[in-house]
Amino acid sequence: MKDILQTPQKIVVVGDAFVSPDTMVEALRESAVCCGEIIKCFWGTPDKQEFTVRQLKVERNGPEAVPYAEGLDAAIEDADILLTHFNPVPRALIEKAGSLRLILTCRGGMEHIDLKAASERNIPVLNVIRNAEPVADFALGMMLCLTRDIALSHARLKQGEWSKSFYNSDFLMTLNSHLVGLAGLGNVGIALARRLKALGVPMIAFDAYTSRERLQKAGLGEIELTGTLEELFERADIVSLHLRLTPETEHMIGETYFSRMKKTAYFINTARGGLVDQSALAKALSRGDLAGAALDVFDAEPLSPDSPLLQMDNVLLTPHIAGTTVDAIPKSPFMLMREADRFLRDGVLDRVVNHGQITLPE
Numbered sequence: 001m002k003d004i005l006q007t008p009q010k011i012v013v014v015g016d017a018f019v020s021p022d023t024m025v026e027a028l029r030e031s032a033v034c035c036g037e038i039i040k041c042f043w044g045t046p047d048k049q050e051f052t053v054r055q056l057k058v059e060r061n062g063p064e065a066v067p068y069a070e071g072l073d074a075a076i077e078d079a080d081i082l083l084t085h086f087n088p089v090p091r092a093l094i095e096k097a098g099s100l101r102l103i104l105t106c107r108g109g110m111e112h113i114d115l116k117a118a119s120e121r122n123i124p125v126l127n128v129i130r131n132a133e134p135v136a137d138f139a140l141g142m143m144l145c146l147t148r149d150i151a152l153s154h155a156r157l158k159q160g161e162w163s164k165s166f167y168n169s170d171f172l173m174t175l176n177s178h179l180v181g182l183a184g185l186g187n188v189g190i191a192l193a194r195r196l197k198a199l200g201v202p203m204i205a206f207d208a209y210t211s212r213e214r215l216q217k218a219g220l221g222e223i224e225l226t227g228t229l230e231e232l233f234e235r236a237d238i239v240s241l242h243l244r245l246t247p248e249t250e251h252m253i254g255e256t257y258f259s260r261m262k263k264t265a266y267f268i269n270t271a272r273g274g275l276v277d278q279s280a281l282a283k284a285l286s287r288g289d290l291a292g293a294a295l296d297v298f299d300a301e302p303l304s305p306d307s308p309l310l311q312m313d314n315v316l317l318t319p320h321i322a323g324t325t326v327d328a329i330p331k332s333p334f335m336l337m338r339e340a341d342r343f344l345r346d347g348v349l350d351r352v353v354n355h356g357q358i359t360l361p362e
Contacts, residue, residue, distance in 0.1 A: 001124075001361055004102065004344055008036030009080040014069045014087040016043045017051040018329050019106055024083050027333035032341045033081070041069040043087035052301050052320065055086060059111045059245055060274055063088035076100065084112075085332070091117035104340055106130060106332035108187060109244070110353055119357035126351045128339050129187040130332035131323030136191035138322035139240055139270045142294040144175060146266055146316050147238070167314045168291055171264045176200045181236025183229060183253075184271065185210045189242040193220050206232045233260045238268065245272035251299075253277065258284035266292045270322040273297035282308045285315065296322045 011028060015021030021040040028035050044051055057065040068088045076082065076097045082089065085106040094100065094117045103118055108129045118125050145151050149166045156163045166172070180196055182189045185207035196203055197220065204224045215221050226232045233239055239261065243249055253269075254277030261267070267290055269276055278299045284290055292314035301320055309315050323329060342348040349355045 001101065001344055004034065004080070005032050006034055008034050009101075010036050010078060010099075011038045011081040011083060012041065012072070012075045012079045013038060014041045014043050014072065014082070014084040016085050016087065017046050017048045019085040019332060020330070023330065024085075024106075024333045027337045028083065030334070031337035032345055033337070036080075039075045039079070041071050041075060041087075043069040043084075049302070051086070056274075056301060058086065058088055059109070059272065060250070063090040063112050063114050068093055083333070083336075086112055089113040089118075094118055094121060094123070102126070102340075104336055106329075106336050108132070111245075115354050115357075119354045122358045124343075124352050124358060124360065125354050126336070126340055126343060127353055128332060128336040128351060130335050131325075131328045132187035132191045134325045134328045135188045135270050135322045136195055138296065138318075139188070139192050139242075139268060140195050142268050142270065142296070142316060142318075143178075143180070143238055143240070143266075146268070146292055146294045147175065147178065148172070151316050152313055168264070171291070176202070178202075178237035179204060179235065181205065181226075181232040181239045182207075182223075182242060183232060183239060184242030184244070185215070186242060186244070188270070189240075190218050190220065192240060192242070193223060194218070197222075204232060204235060230257065230260055233257045234262075236265060237262065238266045241267070241269040241271045241275060243271055243275055245274045250274050251277045254280035255284070258289050261290040263288055263291065265290050266294070268294045270296045273299045273301065273320075278307070278309070282312075285309075285312055292316070294318075296320055 013021050013024040015024055021042060025038055044054055054066050066088060073096060076093060078099050079097060080099055081102045082100060083104045091114045100123055103123055103125045105127050108127055113125060115125060152166060176199060180201055180203045182193060182203060182205040185205050193203060204226050206226045206229045215223055253275050258280060281293060285293060294316035296318045297320050339351040343352060
């Protein structure tokens with residue numbers, strides 16, 4: 001595919017409320033790709049809340065769940081490259097693209113792209129992990145904030161209370177006195193594990209798809225892998241959730257898991273709201289099955305003002321902002337194009353998500 005670096009390519013970019021099409025164009029022009037005509041489209045509206053509603057539908061139901069960008073039908077017909085962030089790329093769109101050679105997406109998740117359809121057409125799909133670092137930062141911040149009552153004491157002080165006694169005062173400990181359980185060791189889980197290791201925090205983890213070899217390569221060979229997710233919930237003082245949302249994992253984390261936790265343990269979710277049975281979590285917290293929870297993602301967003309979670313002192317809530325930094329999502333096209341250059345120039349396959357299902361041309 002090295003001719004992509006030498007022959008002008010017709011490229012379609014699809015921006016949205018979080019990633020500007022202008023930024024995509026700028027990243028393309030700074031890359032090694034030989035840019036010919038570039039057509040810009042926009043998915044949805046500039047309203048970020050409206051984007052979140054669409055995003056949740058796609059994450060739960062795939063690329064057919066919501067319409068793709070207007071004007072894309074005509075633009076894609078003779079395009080060589082499609083560059084998108086979250087715009088859906090269903091089978092119907094791929095089948096309209098008679099000349100398409102490469103699909104690039106500025107995110108790690110693939111819920112918005114029909115990979116099977118792309119693979120059947122022998123089209124490589126490249127992604128980028130653009131928010132693992134900020135989400136890992138945020139998860140670590142939540143651990144500290146929740147276990148040391150930082151947000152709770154701040155809220156009380158703003159209300160005129162000089163309070164030094166909290167729901168967890170009888171078992172309040174330093175972070176490295178907790179055993180952290182990482183439920184999932186993807187890019188975010190690994191990034192968080194590196195931070196915890198640097199702070200001397202003991203860890204266990206469960207991930208059905210990782211291996212001891214991968215942990216060794218990441219410099220995390222000392223992490224104990226539990227045999228089951230249930231065991232992790234039973235043993236950990238802090239459970240941090242980093243699983244992918246699939247039909248099999250939707251609402252999986254519920255009563256079965258919360259009832260196994262220590263009464264002094266904490267639950268943190270910066271992954272996907274749909275993984276958790278929120279009603280079961282609220283009931284478990286009310287019963288005292290666990291000490292507290294910190295959530296950045298919810299089953300329905302925005303969180304309903306009637307949610308019982310809003311009334312609980314032992315719950316830290318944020319409005320799905322863990323991955324939102326000016327150097328992550330908005331600038332992700334630059335990260336993506338660096339990965340595309342490595343693929344096109346050097347044959348590096350790290351970010352070709354369907355490379356096992358396609359035959360890559362020279």
